[in-house]
Amino acid sequence: MNHNTALPATAARSREAGLDTLATYRKIAWRLLPFLVFLFILAWIDRVNVGFAKLAMLGDLGFSEAVYGVGAGIFFIGYFIFEVPSNLLLEKIGARKTLARITILWGLTSMAMAYVESAWSFYLLRFLLGMFEAGFFPGIVLYLTYWFPAAQRAKINGLFMTSFAIAGVVGGPIAGLIMSRMVGVGSLANWQWLFILEGIPSVLAGLAILRYLPEKPINAKWLSASERELVSSTIAREESAPGKHTQLSALVRNPRIWLCTAVYFCIVAGNATIAFWTPSVIKSLGISDTLNIGLLSAIPFIVGTLAMIWNGQHSDKTAERRLHCASAALLAxxxxxxxxxxxxxxxxxxxxxxxxxxxxxAAFPVFWSIPSAFLAGTAAAGGIALINCIGNLAGFVAPYMIGWLRTLTGSLAAGLYFVAALEIIAALLVFCLLKDGGKTIHR
Structure with missing residues (x-):
């Protein structure tokens, strides 16, 4: 049975069993996505709150903009080294244990950031934060492939990845509130309170994963037996479809993997820029109050949330990936x-x-529907992690270059132009090269 006939056949069997296929997937989405979004919001806040801490921390510790740029970006070196092993471990020991370990350890490390005293301790803890968080995002992307068929993944990825934007919407005001209200409280500076108060929820959430998150559809007691069979058989049928790569050894010989990696590198450079430098950009506009900076920093992420959802849904509706991803990167x-x-x-x-x-x-959810269209099994676990870990090195390159160029020129503009060039390169790579026989990879 080929890929195009699998879903209609499944739909026919589900009708015979009295099942509403779409209702089943909506049920799964409502059960899993809010919790997964919440987890990623915590991860994102603990990853980027250093951008708000920077507003006071640099002066207290005597750090330069270049030191901050290295510290913000070195997170992704740890992420790079440990991401593929983490995702392969998830495939072996399961999502629940892997995601719980990741969440608890990054929460503890984020809290330890409150006690940074030197540039080297700053670098070490940021490296450890990346090492411990490695595998979380690609692990979630892989985990969602256990539950949702390919035709729904851009929309589902888009809904999950609203956590990027929601974290920016809620994270900025929360960070601004903590920074403005915790001045002079106890013996700690406001930026130290920021790390501690935002790390505690992650530790608690990591413990909650073990009780709440089912491993796979077959383990979901809140699905009926027929619903579990429907979801499991649909995913199994897609995983065995012709044209899917399932062997990890085939990854390095697949040029589409490396092309996807290059595209993702460029997209992540933009994401790291808005994550780590939005507070500084707003401050450079003449706004000094940390609460106002936090509130204003939410605006780009509110609009980004809407753009992300719309682009993912429209991409699924039209079954088109290439133009949706390229146009978003060009706009960026x-x-x-x-x-x-x-x-x-x-x-x-x-x-x-x-x-x-x-x-x-808007580029993210559509992009991640592309590699999952030609990868399955162990290759999906390794391939998604490989793309993400190498692509996320841009999270080191972009903050470092922006910090270095700002120190060199005294302005943020040069760094923004550098990252803009990478976004345009991503658009060109997707539009011109991510093809398969004249068609998009997905189709």
Whole structure:
């Protein structure tokens, strides 16, 4: 049976069994996605709250912008080294244990950031944070392939990846509130309280994973027996479809893997930019109050949330991936260029940054539907992790280059132009090269 006939046949069997296929997947989505989104919001907040801590931490510790850039980015070196092993371990020992371990350890490390005293301790803890978080995002992407068929994955990925944007929406104001209200409390600085108070929920959430998260559909007691069979058989049928790569050894010989990796590197550079530098961009516009910076930093992520959901849903509806991903990356590049040009005008610069965030975030859900269309089994676990870990090295390159260029030129504009160029390269790579016989990889 080929890929195109699998879903209709499954739908016919589900009707015979009295099942509503879409209702089953909605039931799964409502059960899993809110919890997974919550986990990623915690991960994202603990990863990027250093951007808010920076507003006071650099002065207290005597760090330069370049030191901050290295510390913000070195997270991704640890992430790079340990990501593929973490995802392969997930395939062996299961999602629940892997995700619980990751969440608890990153929460503890985030809390330890409160006690940074030197540049080297800053670098070490950021490296450890990346090492412990490694495997979380690709693990979730892989985990969702156990539950949802290919035709729904851009939409599901989009709904899950709203956690990027939601974290920005809620994380900025929360960080700004903590920074503004915890000045002079106890013997700790406000940035130290930020790390501690935002690390505690992650530790508690890691413990909750073991009780709440089912391993696979067959383990979901909240699904009926017929629903479990429907989901499991559909996924199994897709995994065995012709054209799927299932062997890990085939990854390094597959040029599409390396092309996807290059594209993802460029997209992540933009994501790291808005994550680590949005507070600094807003501060450079003449806004000094940390609570106001936090509130204003939510605006790009609110718009990005809407763009991400719409782009993922529209991509599924039209069964088109390439143009949806390329156009989003191009929009991101143009938005970053405009932000650099308009830094002298607070209103226009914030509008341009919002456009850039919309493009960056909208590219993610569509992009991740591409590799899952030609990978399965162990190759999916390794391939998704490989793309993510190498692509996430941009999370080191972009903050480092922005910090270095700002120290060199005294302005954020040069760094924004550098990242804009990477977004435009991503658009060109997707549009010109991510093809398969003249068709998109997905189709």
């Amino acid at each position: 590049g143009l938005g970053l260029i405009a932000t650099g040009l308009l830094l002298g005008n607070a209103t226009l610069a914030l509008m341009a940054l919002t456009v850039a965030a919309a493009g960056i975030l």
